[in-house]
Amino acid sequence: MTPMRVAVLRCERLPRFVTWEISDVESLFGDDRRLIEAFAERGVDAEPVAWSDPAADWRAYDAAVLRSTWDYVDRPARFLETAAAIERSGCMLLNPPDAVRWNADKRYLDDLDRLGVPIVPLVRGTPADATRIRAAITDSGWRELVLKPAVGVGGSGVVRTDLASLEDVLQAIPSGTEVMVQPFVDAILDEGELSFIFVGGALSHVLRKRPAKGDFRAHGIYGGTVVAAAASAGDAAEVEAMLARLPFDLLYARFDVVRVDGRLAVLELELIEPMLYFDLAPGSAGRLADATLARLAGA
Known part of the structure; x- marks a missing residue:
């Protein structure tokens, strides 16, 4: 055979x-x-x-x-x-x-929001939309910001800035490039970013990622640390509910979440090329x- x-x-x-x-x-x-x-x-x-x-x-x-x-x-x-x-x-x-x-494409975050999955809020547009983006952020009251390209991996093109400097950051980006701007979430620096990894529809393991001192990106290529973590039953149930809202039959999924106002919200949902850190989870x-x-x- x-x-x-x-x-x-x-x-x-x-x-x-x-x-x-x-x-x-x-x-x-x-x-x-x-x-x-x-x-x-x-x-x-x-x-x-x-x-x-x-x-x-x-x-x-x-x-x-x-x-x-x-x-x-x-x-x-x-x-x-x-x-x-x-x-x-x-x-x-x-x-x-x-x-x-x-x-x-990170437009999927808009779909997650429509599906009732909590996400870190965002404003989307191109550098040509700088006036609208700035107005939306002013209305939201965000002070510290993170700007990301609509298509990217591993923290590429991600910039931490503030409202006063946002226009200069946007002007440095090619005019047709779509970006999204989100509030910087302080929990990334203390509790860290949590990654819930599902395999075959069931929770396989959980990771805690923290950025290196002086950085804000939790990815290991920038010096961030990744360790195995134990999730509370409540946190696991929150993310399992997020997975249940997706309209796909997935082999695996990695939900990168951060705590905002006491509940977990999605920073990224990785379905294409996430590191799953099998070495930190025997049997995974x-x-x-x-x-x-x-x-x-x-x-």
């Missing part, structure tokens, strides 16, 4: 915003290696495949699991074309293509492998 074949999708190269030297680039792909090992333990032939590899034959795989595809932000249109090609080939893309297309790579095989068995 021919073993199942799974492509574990990764990037061809690191995204362009990574302009500094990284001494051991392959160490960034530890999640991928652990997942491939978990598949091997289950008799599945899994291998890393760059999503942008023109020689990739998607018909040769039973499933393609999106993992470290970080450079999709440099070529988002091509990435979505590849997702569609995988779908047409008969290979099962996980997460599913409709969720991928939705999550590739196996859970993702099992959930993948369950999807294939039910297809």
Whole structure:
């Protein structure tokens, strides 16, 4: 009997915003290696495949699991074309293509808000909308701000500023670039940002991320720390309710949340290329492998 074949999708190269030297680039792909090992333990032939590899034959795989595809932000249109090609080939893309297309642009936050999922509030627009953006922020009473590009990963292009400096920040951005502006949430600096990771619809593990001293970005590439965390029953129930409101059947999801006025609110929902920190949660790579095989068995 021919073993199942799974492509574990990764990037061809690191995204362009990574302009500094990284001494051991392959160490960034530890999640991928652990997942491939978990598949091997289950008799599945899994291998890393760059999503942008023109020689990739998607018909040769039973499933393609999106993992470290970080450079999709440099070529988002091509990435979505590849997702569609995988779908047409008969290979099962996980997460599913409709969720991928939705999550590739941070407009999904507007949809979360409409679905009743608490989010950190935001104002969206381009530098040409500076007057409207400034007026909306003035009405909201936000003092410290965070500006993010509508498409981005790993904190790329994220700027911390204030209302007085916002116009200068916007003027430094290409005119057609869509951005969103949010209030800076102080809880990021003390309690930290919490990541709730779901696999196969069930909570797998929780992480606490804090920025390095003098920074505000919790991502490890900027010196932030990530540790395993124990969530209270109440917090877990809040985020499980968020997941239940999504209109997708997801293999995995990472909710990055922060506490605002006593309740958790979404900063980001990661369905495409989140680090899942399998090394901090024993058995979690196996859970993702099992959930993948369950999807294939039910297809």
